Structures are given as C-alpha cells and as structure tokens.
Amino acid sequence: xxxxxxxxxxxxxxxxxxxxxxxxxxxxxxxxSLLGPNGAGKTTTIEILEGLRERDAxxxxxxxMDPWKQGGELHKKIGVIPQGFTFLPYxxxxxxxxxxxxxxxxxxxxxxxxxxxLLEDSKSSYFMKLSGGQKQxxxxxxxxxxxxxxxxxxxxxxxxxxxxxxxxxxxxxxxxKEGISVMLTTHYLxxxxxxxxxxxxxxxxxxxxxxxxAQIIAEYGSGEKIRVRGDEDLAEFLRTQTGLQVAFVDGVVxxxxxxxxDTLAVLQAIGxxxxxxxxxxxxxxxxxxxxxxxIGSKLDEGQTAGAS
Amino acid sequence: MxxxxxxxxxxxxxxxxxxxxxxxxxxxxxxxxxxxLLFGAIFSGSGSASTVYVQNLDNGPVGSxxxxxxxxxxxxxxxxxxxxxxxxxxxxxxxxxxGLVIPSNFSAAYQADDHVNVTEYWNPSSSxxxxxxxxxxxVLNAFNLQKANGTAVLGVQTQTIKSSSYTYIDFLIPGxxxxxxxxSPMFAITNxxxxxxxxxxxxxxxxxxxxxxxxxxxKIGFYIVLTFASFLLMSAFGIFAFxxxxxxxxxxxxxxxxxxxxxxSLGMLVGTVSTSVESAAVVGNLITFPMMFxxxxxxxVSTMPAYLQNVAHVLPLFYVIEGLNNVMIYGNNGAALxxxxxxxxxxxxxFALAVRxxxxxxx
Numbered sequence: 001x002x003x004x005x006x007x008x009x010x011x012x013x014x015x016x017x018x019x020x021x022x023x024x025x026x027x028x029x030x031x032x033s034l035l036g037p038n039g040a041g042k043t044t045t046i047e048i049l050e051g052l053r054e055r056d057a058x059x060x061x062x063x064x065m066d067p068w069k070q071g072g073e074l075h076k077k078i079g080v081i082p083q084g085f086t087f088l089p090y091x092x093x094x095x096x097x098x099x100x101x102x103x104x105x106x107x108x109x110x111x112x113x114x115x116x117x118l119l120e121d122s123k124s125s126y127f128m129k130l131s132g133g134q135k136q137x138x139x140x141x142x143x144x145x146x147x148x149x150x151x152x153x154x155x156x157x158x159x160x161x162x163x164x165x166x167x168x169x170x171x172x173x174x175x176x177k178e179g180i181s182v183m184l185t186t187h188y189l190x191x192x193x194x195x196x197x198x199x200x201x202x203x204x205x206x207x208x209x210x211x212x213x214a215q216i217i218a219e220y221g222s223g224e225k226i227r228v229r230g231d232e233d234l235a236e237f238l239r240t241q242t243g244l245q246v247a248f249v250d251g252v253v254x255x256x257x258x259x260x261x262d263t264l265a266v267l268q269a270i271g272x273x274x275x276x277x278x279x280x281x282x283x284x285x286x287x288x289x290x291x292x293x294x295i296g297s298k299l300d301e302g303q304t305a306g307a308s
Numbered sequence: 309m310x311x312x313x314x315x316x317x318x319x320x321x322x323x324x325x326x327x328x329x330x331x332x333x334x335x336x337x338x339x340x341x342x343x344x345l346l347f348g349a350i351f352s353g354s355g356s357a358s359t360v361y362v363q364n365l366d367n368g369p370v371g372s373x374x375x376x377x378x379x380x381x382x383x384x385x386x387x388x389x390x391x392x393x394x395x396x397x398x399x400x401x402x403x404x405x406x407g408l409v410i411p412s413n414f415s416a417a418y419q420a421d422d423h424v425n426v427t428e429y430w431n432p433s434s435s436x437x438x439x440x441x442x443x444x445x446x447v448l449n450a451f452n453l454q455k456a457n458g459t460a461v462l463g464v465q466t467q468t469i470k471s472s473s474y475t476y477i478d479f480l481i482p483g484x485x486x487x488x489x490x491x492s493p494m495f496a497i498t499n500x501x502x503x504x505x506x507x508x509x510x511x512x513x514x515x516x517x518x519x520x521x522x523x524x525x526x527k528i529g530f531y532i533v534l535t536f537a538s539f540l541l542m543s544a545f546g547i548f549a550f551x552x553x554x555x556x557x558x559x560x561x562x563x564x565x566x567x568x569x570x571x572x573s574l575g576m577l578v579g580t581v582s583t584s585v586e587s588a589a590v591v592g593n594l595i596t597f598p599m600m601f602x603x604x605x606x607x608x609v610s611t612m613p614a615y616l617q618n619v620a621h622v623l624p625l626f627y628v629i630e631g632l633n634n635v636m637i638y639g640n641n642g643a644a645l646x647x648x649x650x651x652x653x654x655x656x657x658x659f660a661l662a663v664r665x666x667x668x669x670x671x
Binding site: 050051052053071072075076078080082084085086087088089090091095099100102103104105126142 | 310313314316317318320321324325328329507508509511512514515516517518669
C-alpha cells in the first residue's frame with residue numbers, strides 16, 4: 001500500500017481553481033518533490049494532505065486515513081514543517097522539543113533529536129536569536145518528535161543561504177536513510193534533483209508531468225550537447241564532418257548529440273580541424289532547463305530571497 | 309489525563325515565553341503597581357488642601373476676620389493677592405482655578421445689615437471649585453448666624469462608611485484590582501492570538517494533539533496565577549506605601565478566578581475574529597478603554613448620567629468591580645453572589661464564542 005494516494009483532488013478559493021483534479025501516489029520510504037512556481041497550488045495540496053484544509057472533491061488517503069476527518073489520528077503519525085515556519089520568540093529549541101514531546105505524550109531524548117537535525121550547538125538559544133537555517137532545523141526537529149512515518153516539508157529552504165540549504169539537505173537525506181517518507185515542495189530545482197526519488201511538476205493547479213528527475217529530463221529534455229568555443233568556420237566544419245545538428249551562438253559552437261558514439265566523432269572532428277578551440281563541455285539538460293521549457297518561465301524568477 | 313498533561317505543558321511553555329518578554333511582565337506586574345503608586349500619591353491625605361487666591365479689598369476688620377476663619381477650616385490653603393493687582397488677570401497668569409474677592413464695603417455692609425456678596429472665581433471643569441464654594445458659603449453662614457445672634461442647633465458629624473480610619477485610597481483599591489484583571493489579559497491575549505494567527509503558530513499547534521480548548525484553558529490558568537500575583541503586589545504596595553486598609557476575605561477569590569477566565573476568552577475572541585494584528589489592537593482598545601472608564605474603575609458609576617449607567621450595566625467589568633466593592637468594602641456577600649452569577653453566565657457565553665470562532669486549522 002502506498003503511503004499517499006490522491007485521485008481527482010480539487011480545491012477552489014472563490015473563482016480561483018487552486019488545485020484542479022490532480023492524482024498521484026507516494027510510496028513508502030520515498031522522497032517525493034512537488035515542484036512549481038508560486039501560486040501553482042503546491043501549498044494548498046500539501047495542506048490538504050496534512051489535514052489543515054478541507055478538499056472540495058477527490059479521494060485522499062494519507063497512511064490509509066482521510067486527513068480532514070481523521071486529522072487527530074493522522075497527526076500522531078506525520079511530521080510537518082509549514083511554509084515559513086515560525087515559533088514563540090523566547091523559547092529555545094530544547095524547550096520546544098520537550099514541549100512537543102509532552103503534547104504528544106511521548107518520551108524523547110531532546111539532545112538526540114537536535115543532533116539529528118544538526119542543531120545541538122544552538123539548543124539553548126532563543127528562537128528569535130537563531131539564523132534562518134537554524135530556525136528551519138528547529139522546525140525539522142519538532143516534526144520528528146512524534147517519530148513520524150511521513151514528513152511534509154513545505155519549502156524548507158526558501159530564503160536560506162547556500163550553506164544552510166545544504167545542511168537542511170543533509171537532514172533530509174538522513175530521514176530517508178531511516179526509512180521515513182518525505183514530501184517536499186520547493187521552487188529550487190536543483191534541490192529536487194539532489195534529493196527526490198520522484199518529482200511532480202505542477203502549474204496552475206494541474207500536474208504537468210511526474211517521474212524520476214532522469215525520466216523527466218529524458219522525456220522532455222533536448223538531449224546531450226557538446227559546447228565548444230570557436231568560430232563560425234569550426235561550426236561549418238563540424239556540420240559537414242559529423243552530419244549532426246550544429247548551431248553557432250555568441251562565439252560558441254553547440255552540437256546536439258543523437259547517439260552514444262556521436263561524442264567521440266565530434267571530438268575527433270575537432271582535433272582534425274586544426275582550428276582554434278577552447279572551453280569544451282559535454283552536458284545534458286538539467287531539470288531546470290526542462291522546467292523552463294514546460295512552464296515557459298524561470299521557476300524562481302524574482303521570488304526568492306536566497307541564492308539559487 | 310491526556311488533556312491535563314497537554315494543558316500543563318502548554319502552560320509551562322507559555323510561562324517561559326511570557327516571563328522572558330519584558331513587555332508581558334510590565335503589563336502583568338509592574339503596571340498595576342505603578343497604577344497603585346500613582347493613584348495613591350494623587351489621592352493620599354497630605355497636600356489635599358485646595359489652594360484659593362483671595363484678594364481682600366475690605367477697608368474694615370470683618371474682611372480679615374473672614375479670611376482668618378476660612379484659613380482656620382484647614383481645608384483651604386489661602387494665597388493673598390495684593391489689592392493693587394488686577395485679580396482676574398492675576399488668576400490667569402498663575403493658571404489658578406479658584407479665587408475669592410472680598411469687596412471694599414464688606415465690613416461697612418456687614419455692620420449696617422446691608423446685603424453684600426463676596427465673588428468667587430471658578431473653573432467649571434475643576435473638581436476643587438465646588439468644594440471651595442461649599443466651604444465659603446459655610447463660613448459666610450456662620451458669620452450670618454453670628455450677626456443674627458443665633459446659635460447653631462443642627463450639626464453634622466462625619467464618618468466614613470467602613471470605619472473612621474479608612475482613607476480615600478481604600479475605596480480606590482477594588483477598582484484598581486478590577487482594572488488589572490481587565491487590562492493585563494485583554495491586551496496580551498488579543499495581541500498574542502492575532503500574532504499566532506499571522507505567524508501560523510496556531511496552524512502549527514493544530515498538528516499536535518493540543519486542542520484549541522486546551523490552549524485557551526492553559527492561558528486562563530496562567531492569567532489566574534498572574535492575577536493573584538498582581539493582587540498581592542498591589543495590596544502590598546497599597547499597605548506599605550500608603551497605609552491602605554484591605555479586607556482580605558475568601559470572597560475575593562472567586563472574582564480573581566472568574567475575571568481572567570472572562571477577559572482571556574474575550575481577548576481570544578477579539579484576536580481571532582480580527583484579520584490582522586493591527587486591527588486586533590484597534591478592536592481591543594475600542595472594547596477595553598470605554599469599559600475601563602465606564603465600569604467604576606476610577607469614579608463611581610453612580611456619579612454618571614443615567615444613560616451611561618445603563619451602558620455600565622452591560623459591561624462585564626462593572627460586575628467585577630461592583631462585586632469586589634461588595635466584598636471588600638460593604639461586606640455585602642449576598643449582592644456579590646449576584647454579581648458572580650452574572651459574571652459566570654457572561655464568561656461561559658464568551659468562552660463558548662471564543663472556542664467556536666477560533667479557527668485552529670484553516671485560515
């Protein structure tokens with residue numbers, strides 16, 4: 001039985017159809033990432049799965065339960081960091097963990113949990129004094145207090161500096177190692193590529209495509225390319241020598257590869273040409289390239305505070 | 309069992325959070341003490357004589373005798389103005405409210421049995437003017453009686469209602485306790501609930517087994533403890549700084565319990581129906597300030613016009629203060645029971661409304 005099953009899920013706010021009949025499943029132990037620009041419906045979807053919002057239509061089962069009707073039961077088995085996690089300013093991470101342990105009526109080793117999320121050094125600082133990354137880690141620590149089978153992370157690294165983001169990634173990898181399923185929304189594509197077993201790309205309330213990052217790139221990408229700095233003569237030479245599609249843009253020759261052997265053929269042709277060349281790279285499309293093609297805009301255009 | 313443990317955990321967590329924030333401590337403990345010191349200083353016995361400026365233009369002896377007698381009452385402080393001064397100009401330039409002018413023909417008219425007036429200058433908005441008028445007419449009547457060779461047959465002996473040693477501050481204390489019961493939870497909870505909503509902390513808590521009723525009960529529990537602490541602090545400062553007499557009766561306790569219950573619930577209701585922290589503050593002030601002034605905190609409700617008294621009777625704080633007056637000053641516990649009954653009904657309704665409208669999960 002999958003950890004999450006969603007079919008035909010719909011939610012509207014007035015005339016705005018925020019989630020428009022989406023379906024997907026998440027397997028146990030999987031890291032699943034929901035990608036999409038702001039306003040795509042990611043947070044609405046994740047909040048319906050957490051039992052924070054009532055759906056208009058569709059079937060939703062989280063760990064076999066209806067999240068809206070069986071919220072109380074479900075919340076004992078899931079962990080959640082809401083988007084833009086905040087907490088009481090004058091409470092320390094260690095106190096917060098113990099507070100949650102009392103609410104859930106479980107015995108925990110607060111130091112151990114704070115070690116898991118790499119926050120042990122700041123366990124006695126007030127929440128208001130923590131850095132953005134440390135605040136998110138405290139959110140992660142709270143989501144783990146009840147030893148959840150499933151963790152929801154809604155944009156856990158938005159606004160963090162690259163170092164803090166990588167620290168949060170390490171924590172998410174640890175969760176996966178412990179067999180905890182994770183649903184992650186993000187608008188950083190390399191985050192999804194780095195962490196997720198499967199991703200679903202969402203736009204305007206619909207899921208456009210879903211699968212592993214490699215599958216999506218293979219399906220929607222433009223294939224592997226060799227880029228080499230040279231002049232127009234080199235481009236012409238490679239076109240006649242290899243018969244491949246060759247473009248010349250701003251002093252860079254771009255050769256689109258079709259088959260595995262093409263790589264060697266192009267390299268040999270460059271050597272044979274005897275012309276000036278430099279900065280040779282072989283690269284496939286990234287998830288971001290695919291995303292731009294699918295959505296028609298950059299994902300995090302003008303909406304992120306941190307580095308991307 | 310589970311609920312008790314959750315409420316305790318939330319109470320401890322809130323107490324940590326509260327005691328570390330200086331603003332919370334100020335409104336909870338320091339503010340009531342400042343209030344009692346301030347009012348105690350304003351209304352304590354010393355310096356209570358009203359100053360009155362007197363210009364004696366009389367050519368004969370009766371004017372001076374009249375001034376001496378006024379001075380002898382001990383309730384007025386006489387400041388003589390030289391007859392060369394323009395009197396009303398003098399009052400204005402000294403920002404003085406009250407003055408008396410004794411005319412030049414005062415002695416002559418007195419001796420000739422002619423009618424003569426002293427002139428009182430007064431400020432309609434000043435509470436001292438009325439007292440000065442009463443004292444002045446009293447002294448004038450004594451002079452009239454003397455002139456008619458009469459003897460006073462009827463007299464008045466004054467005594468405060470409780471015991472002769474009671475002072476003005478003692479009558480202010482129930483009002484100020486009511487004030488502390490209202491202000492501290494109302495301001496804090498209105499603000500906290502609007503902030504928690506904005507920062508999605510309620511949403512966060514809704515993902516734990518804590519229920520909204522648990523949350524509200526924990527806050528009520530905390531403010532009950534805080535209210536007892538501020539009651540003891542206010543009493544201590546009242547006693548040591550001003551020698552106040554406070555009746556410590558077990559009948560005070562139900563009011564210290566129901567008050568926080570009522571105003572934490574009301575603060576929650578205001579905070580949760582408001583759309584932003586700013587609008588919650590505005591709505592909170594709109595409810596708190598009129599209630600503060602119209603419920604008999606600083607002046608007795610019976611001095612207000614009838615229509616305002618009707619308004620006072622629908623304000624819950626009125627029953628807190630009336631009840632505290634009943635148990636602390638009049639010892640009228642039967643009347644206090646009625647106040648308590650009204651308060652319990654209002655509190656249960658507001659608590660139920662707060663729980664009903666308090667949205668824990670969706671925005």
